[in-house]
Amino acid sequence: MLALVQNCSTPLTRAVRPHTYGTYAFTAKACASISPRANSQSQVLLGLSENELKHLALDFGQEPYRGKQLHHFLYRRKLREIQDFTQLPQQFRNTLEEAGWKVGRSPIFETVTSADGTVKLLLKLEDNRLIETVGIPVMDDTVLTRLTACVSSQVGCPLRCSFCATGKGGYSRNLQRHEIVEQVLAIEEVFKHRVSNVVFMGMGEPMLNLKAVLEAHSCLNKDVQIGQRMITISTVGVPNTIKKLASYKLQSTLAVSLHAPNQKLRETIVPSAKSYPLDALMLDCRNYFRQTNRRVSFEYALLAGVNDSVEHAAELAELLHGSGSGYHVNLIPFNPIEGTEYKRPSKIAVQAFSGALESAKITVSVRHTRGLDANAACGQLRNKFQKTPLVNNPMDLAVSC
Ligand code: SF4
Numbered sequence: 227m228l229a230l231v232q233n234c235s236t237p238l239t240r241a242v243r244p245h246t247y248g249t250y251a252f253t254a255k256a257c258a259s260i261s262p263r264a265n266s267q268s269q270v271l272l273g274l275s276e277n278e279l280k281h282l283a284l285d286f287g288q289e290p291y292r293g294k295q296l297h298h299f300l301y302r303r304k305l306r307e308i309q310d311f312t313q314l315p316q317q318f319r320n321t322l323e324e325a326g327w328k329v330g331r332s333p334i335f336e337t338v339t340s341a342d343g344t345v346k347l348l349l350k351l352e353d354n355r356l357i358e359t360v361g362i363p364v365m366d367d368t369v370l371t372r373l374t375a376c377v378s379s380q381v382g383c384p385l386r387c388s389f390c391a392t393g394k395g396g397y398s399r400n401l402q403r404h405e406i407v408e409q410v411l412a413i414e415e416v417f418k419h420r421v422s423n424v425v426f427m428g429m430g431e432p433m434l435n436l437k438a439v440l441e442a443h444s445c446l447n448k449d450v451q452i453g454q455r456m457i458t459i460s461t462v463g464v465p466n467t468i469k470k471l472a473s474y475k476l477q478s479t480l481a482v483s484l485h486a487p488n489q490k491l492r493e494t495i496v497p498s499a500k501s502y503p504l505d506a507l508m509l510d511c512r513n514y515f516r517q518t519n520r521r522v523s524f525e526y527a528l529l530a531g532v533n534d535s536v537e538h539a540a541e542l543a544e545l546l547h548g549s550g551s552g553y554h555v556n557l558i559p560f561n562p563i564e565g566t567e568y569k570r571p572s573k574i575a576v577q578a579f580s581g582a583l584e585s586a587k588i589t590v591s592v593r594h595t596r597g598l599d600a601n602a603a604c605g606q607l608r609n610k611f612q613k614t615p616l617v618n619n620p621m622d623l624a625v626s627c
Contacts, residue, residue: 270330271308272300272411273404273445286325288318301449304411306331330404334412347412351405355381355398358429359409361417374423375413377406379439380430385462385498387485389527391563392429400435406442410450421450425458427481432459433467440474454478460525463502468510472517480514481556482507483525486533487541495533508549515550523554528576530560530569536582543586555583555590 274282279300280293292314299311306329308319335350345361357378364372382397383390409428410421424446426432432439439459446452454477461467462483471480486492489504499507511522526542528534546553557580560570571579576592583590 269325269327270402270404271296271327272330273402273407273441274300275445275449286318286321292318297449300329301451304415305329331408331411332405334416337416345413345416347409347416349405349409349412351381357381357401357405357409359412360428361413361421363417363419370417370419372422373413373417373419374425375410375421376425376428377409378428378430379406379426379432379435383430384434385431385496387462387483387496387498389485389495389529389560389563389566389568391565394563394565397430400438401430403438403441403445406438407445407450410446410452421452423456423458424452425460425481427458427460431462431464433461433464433471436467436470443476443478458523462496462498463507463510464498465502465506468507468514472514475518477518477520479520479523480511480518481523481525482511483527484542485525485527485529487538487545491533491538495527495529504545508545511553512550515553521554523556525556525558527558527560528571528579530571530575532568534571534575534579536578539579539582540586543583543588546588547586553588555588557590557592559592 271279271282274296276294276297278293279296280290283290283293283296286292295313296311299305299314305311308322308327308329311319332349332351334347335356336348338346340346343363343365347359347361348356349359350356359378360376362374362376363370364374379401380397381399381401382395383392384397386393410424414421426439443454443457443459446457447454457476457478458481459471459476459478460481460483462485468480468482483496484492485495489499492499492504514520515522524546526533542555546555557576559576560568562568562570580590580592
């Protein structure tokens with residue numbers, strides 16, 4: 227106990243009171259590790275709220291305003307290293323690092339820019355896994371008016387949708403909160419512009435990592451200051467998770483990847499649909515709209531000769547009308563990838579499909595494919611650099627929320 231008092235500048239009463247910072251517990255033990263021989267396990271600042279950072283400052287014997295400064299350096303200045311927080315006393319910076327704390331930003335391993343300005347980044351995580359994140363700018367003449375970050379929620383994806391390069395590359399683990407938040411900061415860094423919109427449509431199924439996705443959502447909203455309405459959470463459907471998400475009553479959009487108007491066809495495109503019948507999925511979407519008053523949007527990848535006929539469009543309209551109102555369909559003409567037989571539909575087929583939905587009074591938009599020349603299909607770029615099969619850890623497949 228004496229050693230603890232001598233080694234730690236924190237008042238003992240405070241040092242023994244455990245604080246939990248997000249997923250990290252900071253206790254008297256951690257305080258003892260403030261000595262130069264620090265623990266080897268790092269703790270991450272990114273993702274912590276201002277309040278948590280104030281508690282952290284207090285635990286290090288600092289005034290609470292130091293926590294506010296930490297918040298400023300992380301989310302306003304977006305600095306990558308604790309030693310760059312130069313307005314903090316050198317000793318505080320040192321003790322934070324010696325106690326195993328770090329910012330939690332990953333290096334950019336590869337950047338690919340397409341002719342239309344879309345930028346895809348590969349971030350190299352602490353365990354050397356690579357994840358993709360995409361920045362999609364919208365320009366008005368030469369002025370950037372909107373910048374969307376398409377973020378990953380897992381390293382790879384276990385769901386193996388038949389048209390998806392990420393699914394073909396395997397799955398290794400869920401991302402942690404800070405690993406999701408840092409993707410948005412990396413896009414801002416590259417574009418030197420604030421991200422206005424975030425879509426959880428990168429690698430992985432967000433609903434299989436709902437806890438970290440919700441924590442990241444909160445951080446992006448409250449700390450990075452992106453409006454909830456500017457955030458979209460996408461899913462192909464994981465049983466019991468839409469209900470759970472609805473209970474948080476977020477003002478964000480839920481995007482459900484449907485890709486087929488009936489169960490039989492859907493199972494051939496989205497194998498995981500076998501465990502979540504379309505009827506149950508549509509019922510959960512209906513209840514989501516009722517509970518949150520937020521429109522559900524449906525993503526529909528158009529695969530030539532598979533799901534893109536006007537008959538499919540009519541069946542889709544019928545399905546949506548039978549499931550309530552407040553829906554919107556986003557059509558995504560398939561972006562060809564290696565190793566799949568699927569083909570991109572013709573413009574005429576896309577127009578006919580879209581027209582059939584509109585005449586059935588379904589609101590519809592066709593997503594212009596961005597960054598076709600930048601390996602922009604989800605998972606393509608990562609597969610290029612990380613071909614070795616990812617290790618599946620079945621324990622990670624459980625919904626973590
Ligand atoms: S489409 Fe989405 S859910 Fe399906 S395999 Fe790809 S990343 Fe996973």
